[in-house]
Amino acid sequence: MNFTYINQHILDNLFYILVSILIYSTLLDHGKRLSQYGKLLITTCMSIPIILCMKFPIYIDEYCVHDLRQIPFIIGTLYGGWPVGAVLLVILLTGRFIMNGFNLLTLIVYIVIFVITALFSSNFNSYNRKNKLNSSISLIVILSIVTSFLALAMSDSFRITEAYVFYFILLPPFIIGLAIYIMEILKDAILIRTQMVRLEKMEVVSQLAASISHEVRNPLTVVKGFVQLLKEPDLTQTEKEQYIQHVVRELDSAESIISEYLAFAKPALDKVDPISIEREIGYVIEMIKPLANMNSVTLSEQLTPGVTRGNTQHFKQCFLNLIKNGIEAMPTGGELRIVSHVDANNIIIEIRDDGIGMNKEQIHRFGEPYYSSKEKGTGLGSMVAVKTIQTMNGTLHITSASNKGTTITVTLPVYDEESSI
Template structure:
């Protein structure tokens, strides 16, 4: 093979073909509406390199001009079948005759290429990647030889030169092999990514279902047991009241779990209002102090005034979960420090403990459904907290070290009322 034939014109033609393939798969992957019009899309994307290849051809010698228009034409017909092939045939002949004038031999050659390729396309679509690669190379090689014999038979001026053999017989199989290989790689990548997204969604659903069923079953089992005990005829009123209190407590526990799940599942906040950071977090601290005292945990706070926007109930539930996590991370007691301050247009809230800490995996999986660093945890509390902060256009950053403690830093946007009267 004489490599002096590889010139800029060939590289330009190759560039048109490969870029059009990439554009086709980018549009197919990111344009959900366009994916419904695959044949129209591939027709448009393959017609561009056809036109550009003819507009900027390969000059073999002073008597012969060639280009690689047949490659996008064959690719479009193989992947799109008769409809795409017919449209591309009209495009290729229309622009060919517009650029260089009518030629009967060109008309016959491309009709032959279209018919053979279209007939083969139905089998081609069912091949695996290896067979598609081999069959496309063999097809274009056979078509090159066949159309060369047709040209020899119909034209007295047609000559087969060394340059012609290289450009029309040898080079196209390499290029179409590369093009088909890239198309198959990109198609498989899109399919694999779609399957992964579907599997991730199914995994989240299964994790949530398992989490809810597991947590709700425990209080319901307790309720069932006490209801059975209530059937005893010799119960005193005092014992009966105790059993009923246990039943109510466990039902409230089940209701709380379901409420946390619903808070996570809601796509948006129901009621958005001004939230005073220092006031609402102060309420949460007062609510949770009994639990902190039971666990020998001291809560200290430095809360600067600041206003953000969101749902107050969800906000308090979010910080209740985060502060409760901090308390439970110190089974032998310790100190929990809560600080808030305003930094330009953001409110920063930091919750720090000196508890057991978290490893790298626990940090990365914080907020995942059905994942918790606690032995009996479900991950729902952390999941609800992360969801609430995201809904309020905030961010959550977590730093931790084993046996040293954890610091959760929440950033929320400052709400500034417009007093201009506009």
């Protein structure tokens, strides 16, 4: 390989392609709403480097100009199928003819590339990473050879030179292999992160389930006792009614615990509503009390009424994670205090524990994915909490000292329903 052929123009074309891939992966990871428009997203992201590569081509010599437009064109067709490929073909040919005029050979060459790639794309997305790499490299080698013979047959002035072999046959397989590899790595990273967040939530759910089972067993035991008492033949009507009232009250208590657990376990909708701080944090406290009892932790609350705005389900999960962290920070038991107050524009919520505390590094890295001070922790619970607070335009501040406890202060904006109308 002659490395003198590698110049600034090649690096520019490669830069356009790789940046577009990074933008596509970032937008795809943005959320469910964007991922629903995957074909439109990849069409847009691949059309940009097609235009830029043609606008700033690679100059082989004064008679030959080349670019890497076929790389994003093929990538878009492979991942998006023939509909994406058809749109990219129109964009590519339109841009080519506007910039350099109509050319029949260019038209036929790219129609051939589109047809072969579109046929190949039907099975491409079902391959694993290794097969995608091998098949995409093989595809572009075949396309390079086929289109070269086509050009030889249609043009008397066409010649295969050393520069042509490098730019048209040797370089494209390397670049498309690199591009496909990066796309697959980014896709796997998005998938792994999504799975880890789900696993983190399922871990919390399983811990709650274990503690709630103890809490539910208590009212059921009481119900069982009163039902047995109701079998007594000498009971008066007043006593029967009292026993039934006790049974109903205990069943209501068990139902409340189960309802809160199910409300947390179900998937959250991307819905934004006014959130009553006092009510929602109160729900979280009631839901996590069984876990606190199992760890000999006393929960005390002093909540001032206040309303902010956000996703209620995410809000409850955020504070459940923070309160759960406070409970786990007191392995020998203690008191966890949740206090809130409201000033002119903000709601301040403080969560104070008497636990083992945090050092400066732990405070600084709180909320980083996959960083946790717990032996089996993933750090994703804290990450979700920090991300939720940031989404609600709030802030989180930590004050802590080793063996002296930790205070987490969350500041959220007050939601004024009248001023928002």
